[in-house]
Amino acid sequence: MNSEIARMVAKRLVIAVITLLIVSFAVFFATAMLPGDTASILLGQSATPEAVAGLRQAMHLDDPAMLRFLRWGLGFLTGDLGKSYANDMPISVLVSGRFVNTMELAGITALISIPFALTLGITSAVMQGSLYDRVVTIVTIGVISVPEFMVASTAVLVFAVYLKWLPAISLVNEVHSLYDLLRMYAMPVMTLTFVVSAQIIRMTRAAVIETLSTPYVEMARLKGASRSRIVLRHALPNALGPIVNALALSLSYLIGGVIIIETIFNYPGIAKLMVDAVATRDLPLIQTCAVIFCAGYLILITIADIIAIISNPRLR
Amino acid sequence: MMQGAPSISAATGFFGYRFNLVGVLAFLVILFWTVVALFAPHIAPYPVGKIVDMDYFGPMSSKLWLGSDYLGRDVLSRIIYGARYTLGIALAGVLIASSCGVIFGMAAAVIGGWFDAALSRFMDAMISIPSKLFGLVIVAAVGSSLPALILTLAFIYTPGSYRFARALAVNVNTMDFITVARVRGENTLYLAVSEILPNIIRPVLADFGIRFVFIVLLLSGLSFLGLGVQPPLADWGALVHENIQGLSFGAAAVIAPSLAIASLTISVNLLIDNLPRKIRDRSA
Numbered sequence: 001m002n003s004e005i006a007r008m009v010a011k012r013l014v015i016a017v018i019t020l021l022i023v024s025f026a027v028f029f030a031t032a033m034l035p036g037d038t039a040s041i042l043l044g045q046s047a048t049p050e051a052v053a054g055l056r057q058a059m060h061l062d063d064p065a066m067l068r069f070l071r072w073g074l075g076f077l078t079g080d081l082g083k084s085y086a087n088d089m090p091i092s093v094l095v096s097g098r099f100v101n102t103m104e105l106a107g108i109t110a111l112i113s114i115p116f117a118l119t120l121g122i123t124s125a126v127m128q129g130s131l132y133d134r135v136v137t138i139v140t141i142g143v144i145s146v147p148e149f150m151v152a153s154t155a156v157l158v159f160a161v162y163l164k165w166l167p168a169i170s171l172v173n174e175v176h177s178l179y180d181l182l183r184m185y186a187m188p189v190m191t192l193t194f195v196v197s198a199q200i201i202r203m204t205r206a207a208v209i210e211t212l213s214t215p216y217v218e219m220a221r222l223k224g225a226s227r228s229r230i231v232l233r234h235a236l237p238n239a240l241g242p243i244v245n246a247l248a249l250s251l252s253y254l255i256g257g258v259i260i261i262e263t264i265f266n267y268p269g270i271a272k273l274m275v276d277a278v279a280t281r282d283l284p285l286i287q288t289c290a291v292i293f294c295a296g297y298l299i300l301i302t303i304a305d306i307i308a309i310i311s312n313p314r315l316r
Numbered sequence: 317m318m319q320g321a322p323s324i325s326a327a328t329g330f331f332g333y334r335f336n337l338v339g340v341l342a343f344l345v346i347l348f349w350t351v352v353a354l355f356a357p358h359i360a361p362y363p364v365g366k367i368v369d370m371d372y373f374g375p376m377s378s379k380l381w382l383g384s385d386y387l388g389r390d391v392l393s394r395i396i397y398g399a400r401y402t403l404g405i406a407l408a409g410v411l412i413a414s415s416c417g418v419i420f421g422m423a424a425a426v427i428g429g430w431f432d433a434a435l436s437r438f439m440d441a442m443i444s445i446p447s448k449l450f451g452l453v454i455v456a457a458v459g460s461s462l463p464a465l466i467l468t469l470a471f472i473y474t475p476g477s478y479r480f481a482r483a484l485a486v487n488v489n490t491m492d493f494i495t496v497a498r499v500r501g502e503n504t505l506y507l508a509v510s511e512i513l514p515n516i517i518r519p520v521l522a523d524f525g526i527r528f529v530f531i532v533l534l535l536s537g538l539s540f541l542g543l544g545v546q547p548p549l550a551d552w553g554a555l556v557h558e559n560i561q562g563l564s565f566g567a568a569a570v571i572a573p574s575l576a577i578a579s580l581t582i583s584v585n586l587l588i589d590n591l592p593r594k595i596r597d598r599s600a
């Protein structure tokens with residue numbers, strides 16, 4: 001680890017922080033600029049003007065938007081997330097349990113899909129043009145081209161309706177044994193794995209193929225290196241950066257997928273919470289959920305970039 | 317990565333290429349849905365809101381080709397009308413997104429300097445918001461009327477289009493003929509429209525198609541969540557949403573709209589994949 005790497009990593013971290021600021025700013029203003037007065041919406045039509053004015057005062061709604069943004073941001077940093085409009089509960093209470101549930105779903109999916117998809121992506125790239133490669137490519141393009149809810153409803157049709165192996169809806173509070181737990185997670189995890197794996201396979205395949213077409217791989221081939229040696233010793237170490245990048249980008253599809261999958265399977269996660277919040281226009285809750293998702297995504301991307309920097313042999 | 321700008325030789329015409337079989341088939345499917353969307357009132361066997369079946373989730377029959385939905389309405393007619401909303405909204409959205417992206421992208425490449433740096437930084441930040449999440453936030457703020465939906469979709473996909481167009485334009489911008497034009501004293505507008513645009517238009521059109529697919533998928537996703545097109549109107553995603561209870565007994569009312577979306581998006585993807593290399597090649 002030399003100073004050059006440290007400098008680049010530091011620069012990347014600064015960019016991540018700036019991006020998070022811009023993003024939370026955008027989220028705040030998208031929701032703060034909406035037409036209609038929040039105070040009068042909350043109090044309903046029969047509210048007196050005095051009551052509305054009082055609530056506006058109490059919620060600091062008359063302050064400049066910039067000041068409200070700063071207050072909101074500081075509150076976020078200190079763990080004070082404000083209260084939900086809909087049921088007046090502190091948002092931190094609403095979010096925390098759901099957050100764990102979503103992380104479980106995402107974590108299990110990542111654990112299954114990453115090794116599975118990396119294997120398929122790398123092998124299909126190495127066997128480029130073979131029947132195996134073409135089947136993998138066609139299936140991944142098919143999965144990428146259709147909406148997530150279609151993958152999910154196909155899974156329900158096959159496994160719950162026709163085969164009757166699994167329940168169509170998962171309910172966390174009815175778990176009595178490991179078997180129940182497996183059955184509950186099976187469908188959401190399977191669907192998500194499918195969606196995310198397709199992205200990882202496609203991007204990994206592209207990254208490895210690009211590395212395999214570089215001059216030094218050709219040189220290794222001309223020297224008579226074996227196929228496995230070319231792939232494992234020459235191509236893969238250099239493709240590590242792009243592959244990690246592809247992984248991080250694909251995991252952003254995990255976020256999109258989680259929103260749909262939690263809704264279709266009634267999974268009590270943070271994405272379901274957010275969709276419900278959008279339906280009731282519960283703005284503080286929407287802002288919090290959105291920032292949590294964006295922060296998660298940014299952290300993934302930043303880690304990927306840092307790994308790419310560290311794994312670049314030219315910087316060692 | 318960067319491989320020069322392969323589409324510089326713009327002498328040959330857009331239609332002077334040979335298309336392969338898959339490309340032609342994909343094109344026909346897209347043409348089919350376009351015709352269906354345009355002539356929906358003449359094709360649909362029943363009025364879109366009319367309850368024609370006493371049963372709900374009725375089976376497929378010679379009278380109701382795709383059965384009936386959760387209220388006993390004809391599914392086929394609703395899909396035919398749904399094509400208008402899915403195709404129309406997505407097309408309007410992608411037109412706005414691509415135009416804005418290309419205009420800003422070329423401006424950034426030609427003007428350069430702090431303008432380019434600030435705009436690119438901002439667009440990169442926008443890209444780092446996952447699209448479905450972004451959609452939820454904006455829909456929560458501005459609601460889901462049709463114009464609001466179109467603008468939301470356009471807004472979400474402008475940054476991607478910007479990045480693509482800017483990368484192409486930056487490549488072209490380093491060419492000698494641009495330098496010559498600059499020396500001639502041409503202004504920024506002329507440089508962008510007459511020198512750069514003709515050289516990036518074909519990859520931009522391919523990108524237009526890919527972005528169209530993204531927008532169809534996002535629109536369907538939002539409608540599926542019940543936050544996109546609102547009743548009584550219904551696009552294909554909304555059709556799946558309103559009939560989702562029928563999933564547990566495999567009703568065509570759920571499956572058919574999904575298949576319609578899939579046929580459209582897969583066809584557009586296949587068409588772009590099978591475009592002659594010269595059109596599709598991108599330098600970024």
